[in-house]
Structures are given as C-alpha cells and as structure tokens.
Amino acid sequence: MDEKDEKIVDGILKRDVNSFNKLIDRYGSIIHNVVRAVLNESHETTSVEECIDDILMCLWRNMDCFSKEKGNLKCWIIVISKNKALTYKKKLKKFRNNIDIDDLKVNSLVDIEDNYLKKENKKSILELLNNLSIKDKEIFVKRYIKDCSIEQIAIDMGLTSISVYNRLSRGRKKLKQILKGREL
Incomplete structure (x- = not known):
C-alpha cells in the first residue's frame, strides 16, 4: 500500500473528515464508474447517487475492516462498490418485479x-x-x-x-x- 493510502486509512480510522475527502478525491471516480457499470439499465441509473452515498458511508463506518498488511485499498474499495451496487440492482429488480402490470407504461x-x-x-x-x-x-x-x-x-x-x-x-x-x- 502506498503512503497516501496509508495516511488516508489512518485518518479515517481517527475520524478525520479531511482524510475521507481525500479518499473521495482519489477514488470517487472509480466508485462512480463501478456503480454506473452495474446499474446500467435505464430504470437503475436514478439510484446511482444513492448507491454511491451508501458506499461512502460503508467505507467511513467500516475502515477498521480493511487490513493494511493484506490488502490494496483501491481493490478493497472496488469490491465494496461492486457488492453494494449488485445489492442495489437486486433490490431494484425485486421492486420492479412487484410492480402491477397496470402501473407499467x-x-x-x-x-x-x-x-x-x-x-x-x-x-x-x-x-x-x-x-x-x-x-x-x-x-x-x-x-x-x-x-x-x-x-x-x-x-x-x-x-x-x-x-x-x-x-x-x-x-x-x-x-x-x-x-x-x-x-x-
């Protein structure tokens, strides 16, 4: 893990908002791209920002689960982003399948x-x-x-x-x- 990532992780563990902002600056576009790739259908794109917000909250709350010795921060963030987006996709699919046929246009x-x-x-x-x-x-x-x-x-x-x-x-x-x- 490079020095910048280590400082970001340490800062977030100390609940430093500036460190979290650095994480967003450094990996925000990656998170966005992963979520957009998973939530790519037209009815799902409206949930992209909500999903990204959930991912960021998850990273903030669970940074202590990241192992600096074993992991690569970028890969860890990608995995979390993909899993959260897939969870959103399943929820949206379930919701969409429960819509009454008369409600569909x-x-x-x-x-x-x-x-x-x-x-x-x-x-x-x-x-x-x-x-x-x-x-x-x-x-x-x-x-x-x-x-x-x-x-x-x-x-x-x-x-x-x-x-x-x-x-x-x-x-x-x-x-x-x-x-x-x-x-x-």
Whole structure:
C-alpha cells in the first residue's frame, strides 16, 4: 500500500473528515464508474447517487475492516462498490418485479415482445451454463453476464487470473461441443 493510502486509512480510522475527502478525491471516480457499470439499465441509473452515498458511508463506518498488511485499498474499495451496487440492482429488480402490470407504461407490443425474447434468451443461456461445474458457471456469469473483469473474478473467488482464463477457455470449448451436438 502506498503512503497516501496509508495516511488516508489512518485518518479515517481517527475520524478525520479531511482524510475521507481525500479518499473521495482519489477514488470517487472509480466508485462512480463501478456503480454506473452495474446499474446500467435505464430504470437503475436514478439510484446511482444513492448507491454511491451508501458506499461512502460503508467505507467511513467500516475502515477498521480493511487490513493494511493484506490488502490494496483501491481493490478493497472496488469490491465494496461492486457488492453494494449488485445489492442495489437486486433490490431494484425485486421492486420492479412487484410492480402491477397496470402501473407499467408499455409503449407498444414490440416492447413486450422484446422483453419476452430477452428473458427467453437469458433462460436458454442459463440452461446451457448448467452443463458447467458450479464454480465455472459462477465464473461465466460474472464474466459474461455481470461483465466483471478477470482480475475482479480472481479476487472474488480466490483464484489466480490465469486460472480464471483457463476455466473460461475450457468452459467455452465445452459449450461449443454441446452446441454442435444440438445442431445435428
């Protein structure tokens, strides 16, 4: 960990607001970019600022959970940001699924058809992924559905980046074989 990060962490642990402002100056754009990447659908973008505020509160309250010896502050902040944003996404999805159909403003029959096709495609993809091991399926979902970086997947799952690349490569080969078998 570099000296600036160490001073920021020490300051926040002492509840120094200036140190927290330095954290925001240094990592605020990263937090914002992570949250925007996760909350990328139109109905989710209104929650970006609220999610960022929650992340900042979490960092302020939980800085004592960060291990200077073991961790990299930037990576820790990215993981927290991604997890909070995914939690927001789940809440928004649950809320959206509970909305009465009469409350929705559907522009046309085409919108309904597009949504149905997207759900069917997603269901087909998830059925195909069920042919992989649980760990490989999780890696595929994180990489290709949630659009996580290889490095982030490695951190989240306690693997090396090379291991993640290898699992993705083997999984793609396996899925290609399965798809070829379905075409016949």
